Amino acid sequence: xxxxxxxxxxxxxxxxxxxxxxxxxxxxxxxxxxxxxxxxxxxxxxxxxxxxxxxxxxxxxxxxxxxxxxxxxxxxxxxxxxxxxxxxxxxxxxxxxxxxxxxxxxxxxxxxxxxxxxxxxxxxxxxxxxxxxxxxxxxxxxxxxxxxxxxxxxxxxxxxxxxxxxxxxxxxxxxxxxxxxxxxxxxxxxxxxxxxxxxxxxxxxxxxxxxxxxxxxxxxxxxxxxxxxxxxxxxxxxxxxxxxxxxxxxxxxxxxxxxxxxxxxxxxxxxxxxxxxxxxxxxxxxxxxxxxxxxxxxx
Amino acid sequence: xxxxxxxxxxxxxxxxxxxxxxxxxxxxxxxxxxxxxxxxxxxxxxxxxxxxxxxxxxxxxxxxxxxxxxxxxxxxxxxxxxxxxxxxxxxxxxxxxxxxxxxxxxxxxxxxxxxxxxxxxxxxxxxxxxxxxxxxxxxxxxxxxxxxxxxxxxxxxxxxxxxxxxxxxxxxxxxxxxxxxxxxxxxxxxxxxxxxxxxxxxxxxxxxxxxxxxxxxxxxxxxxxxxxx
Numbered sequence: 001x002x003x004x005x006x007x008x009x010x011x012x013x014x015x016x017x018x019x020x021x022x023x024x025x026x027x028x029x030x031x032x033x034x035x036x037x038x039x040x041x042x043x044x045x046x047x048x049x050x051x052x053x054x055x056x057x058x059x060x061x062x063x064x065x066x067x068x069x070x071x072x073x074x075x076x077x078x079x080x081x082x083x084x085x086x087x088x089x090x091x092x093x094x095x096x097x098x099x100x101x102x103x104x105x106x107x108x109x110x111x112x113x114x115x116x117x118x119x120x121x122x123x124x125x126x127x128x129x130x131x132x133x134x135x136x137x138x139x140x141x142x143x144x145x146x147x148x149x150x151x152x153x154x155x156x157x158x159x160x161x162x163x164x165x166x167x168x169x170x171x172x173x174x175x176x177x178x179x180x181x182x183x184x185x186x187x188x189x190x191x192x193x194x195x196x197x198x199x200x201x202x203x204x205x206x207x208x209x210x211x212x213x214x215x216x217x218x219x220x221x222x223x224x225x226x227x228x229x230x231x232x233x234x235x236x237x238x239x240x241x242x243x244x245x246x247x248x249x250x251x252x253x254x255x256x257x258x259x260x261x262x263x264x265x266x267x268x269x270x271x272x273x274x275x276x277x278x279x280x281x282x283x284x285x286x287x288x289x290x291x292x293x294x295x296x297x298x299x
Numbered sequence: 300x301x302x303x304x305x306x307x308x309x310x311x312x313x314x315x316x317x318x319x320x321x322x323x324x325x326x327x328x329x330x331x332x333x334x335x336x337x338x339x340x341x342x343x344x345x346x347x348x349x350x351x352x353x354x355x356x357x358x359x360x361x362x363x364x365x366x367x368x369x370x371x372x373x374x375x376x377x378x379x380x381x382x383x384x385x386x387x388x389x390x391x392x393x394x395x396x397x398x399x400x401x402x403x404x405x406x407x408x409x410x411x412x413x414x415x416x417x418x419x420x421x422x423x424x425x426x427x428x429x430x431x432x433x434x435x436x437x438x439x440x441x442x443x444x445x446x447x448x449x450x451x452x453x454x455x456x457x458x459x460x461x462x463x464x465x466x467x468x469x470x471x472x473x474x475x476x477x478x479x480x481x482x483x484x485x486x487x488x489x490x491x492x493x494x495x496x497x498x499x500x501x502x503x504x505x506x507x508x509x510x511x512x513x514x515x516x517x518x519x520x521x522x523x524x525x526x527x528x
Contacts, residue, residue, distance in 0.1 A: 002402075003409045013394070206390045209350070210404040210451065211380035213373070 007216075011223035014196045022228065025192040029185045029232025030239060033279060036181045037240045039174035044271075045264050046167045052263075053163065057132065059141060059155040061123040067149040072121070075149045079123055084140050087126040093117050120151060134161060182282055189228050189286030190293075193221050197290065222287045229283020233276045241266060302361075303328045303458060303490050304349065309358035311344055311514075318344040319355070320514040326492065328458075331485040333504050334494040336511035342494035345511070346461045349492075350382050351375040363458055380408060383452030383460045383489075387467035389444045391436035391451075397423070398432040401450045408455065422450040426480060442473035446480065453484060460484060462493045466500055478503045 015022045061079065063072060079088045091099070096119035127137060141153045197204070207217050244266050267275065304326040311319040319341045326332050334342045347353040348360055351367050360367040363381060370378060383404075391400045401422055405415045423429040426446040428439070436444050445465060452460055462481065466474035478493075478500055485491040485506075493500065501508060510517040 002406055002412055002415060006406050202390070203392055206392060207403070207407065208376075209352075209379065209384050209386075209390070210407060211376045211378075212407040213376045216407055 003216075007219045008223065010220035011227065014200065014220055014224050015227070018192070018196055018199060021192050021195050025188055025228050026231045026235060028188045029228065029279070029283075030235035032181045032185045032188065033233050033236035033275075033282075034239045034243075036174075036178045037236055037275070038243075039170065039177050041240060041244070041267065043167065043170050043174045044267065046163070046170060048265070049263060050163050050167055055129075055132065057127075057137065057155060059125040059127065059137070059144075059153060061125055061144060061150055062120045062152040062154065063122060064149050064151045065120060071149045075147065076123065078147065079125060079144075082140075084127055084131040084136070085125055086128040089124040091122045091124060093119055093121045096120070096122065134164075185229070185232065185279075185282045186286045186289060189225050189232075189283045190290040192228060193225050193287045193290040194293075196221060196224060218287075218291055221291060222284055225283040225285075225287030225290075226280045227283065229286065230276050230280040232283070233279020236279070237267070237272050237275060301328045302326065303330075303363055304492075305359075305361040306345070306348075307359045307361075309345075309348070309355045309360060311341075311348070311353065311355050311357075317514040319348075319511075322358070322511075322514070322516050324509060324516060326490055328490055329485065329488045330490050331482065331504065331506040332490075332492045333501055333506060333508045334492055334511065335496065335501060335508055336517075337496055339513075340496075340511040341514040342496075342511055343463055344514075346384075346463050346492070346494055349459070349461060350379050350384060380404065380455060381458050383455075383457035385445070385448050385452050385460065385462035385465045387464035389436070389448045389468075391444060391447060393435060393437050396433050396435060397428060397439065397447045400436060400447060401432075401454050404451060404455045410455075418454050419450075422454040423447075425453070425483075426450045440473075441468050441470075442476060445469060445473070445477055449477070449480060449484075453489065457489065459490045459492070462491070464495055464497075465493060466495065466497055471499060474499060475503060 061075075063075065067075070076088060076090060079085055094117070097117050100119060127140065131137070131140065137155065141155060144150060145153045204217055248264070302325040304324075306322050306324050309319055309322045310317065322341075322345065334345065336342050344353060348355055349362060349367065351370055354368060358368075362378060365378070367378065391397075392403075395403075398419055402415050402419045405418060410418070419432075420429065423432055426449050428443050428446045428450065431439055431443060431447070436447060439447065445468070449460075449462075449465075452462075460481070465481075466477055469477060474497070481491050481493060482504075493504075495501075
């Protein structure tokens, strides 16, 4: 018990003795990790947006112009009985025209010159959740396209693919920036530990002379590194949260992106905890690097 | 008698200069040995080898039957728990109380709170600084600090106590007191080796004297003048 108390007290004493270095290390680590956090936040939000858009994909099955009523009913039955289909909504030619006029009132005169309604009837199909992956959707569309009475199948997958590609790039950048800045955080904490080792070299010498094992000597420095990493990480989350709230305020006051604030979100509590633990791990790694490089002296 | 320390043809060089040259000697259990010689004679090198801080270039060293030259790095701390060390510059932690300084070897070994309290109190009483236990080392006199250092070295009951110039920072009166303390510790069965170049120390010891000169052992003699304090 006294040993544990001793080790914790030594770690605390280390941080107190080198107060300025400790604070600087926490602040620098916090800003470094906040930079990583920005990319992570962007990545998480874009991923969730992509998932949400994927959920909302509607497939338009346009019916051939001269398809008789029976053929139309047969096609509807076929679509509804398909195990990949969750919902089918019929849009007649008239409804299509009405929707066009409602959506583009300024352009509705374009259709008036044509006399006959040029818009085809269609079925708006929503696929079951298990079949909303790009591959499954593509396979279904190819199959339906060959069905009798189907003129064309259209869906807005393309720009979702573009978004997915963009997310892929951001993921790469986030990984690259994350690795670089994490290495920077490890170095910052490692240097702080190195200073602590230097400041306490006489004490370490005494500990060695009275039979302290390497592990015993090292534990306070491991603890110090972990605490610095955790504090830096927690502070970086605070900075990010503040920045995030300011961003939301800007959106709301600008008014141009109203509704967007409900689409973006901050890290959930579990992720915040995981990030603090990750910061702790980085700090621990900093201590390990420093102790390996400088050594607390051979036993 | 059992040899607790054995050096067999031990040599050590620093930049082609021999710090120890073909040293062979034995120290028996409970013996009080003075290691004499001028500065640079190899006394400190020999003591450092006994706690695994230095390795000889040639020869073997045994402490309590274990070959120190064959110990793994991870085994050396356990050797040091059996061999207490006292230094000229005391090496006490200035921010800790005398009690905490003396308790350190026991804390390192994971002794119980009860054991720590009992053994530290006993050690402080044995060296006569029990009344200073709550004070920081810097508030103590040099003699008291050396006593605290000795208390730390004996607190976990080592089989050997090594002292490197333990009276180097003390006046003659305090030197006498410290030597008497070593005699007392030796009388209780601990092997004591005191390295010194101070002839005053030799005059107070009626024991074995090993003299080193330029790294080699000078034929042994016994110190015969025993002057108490």
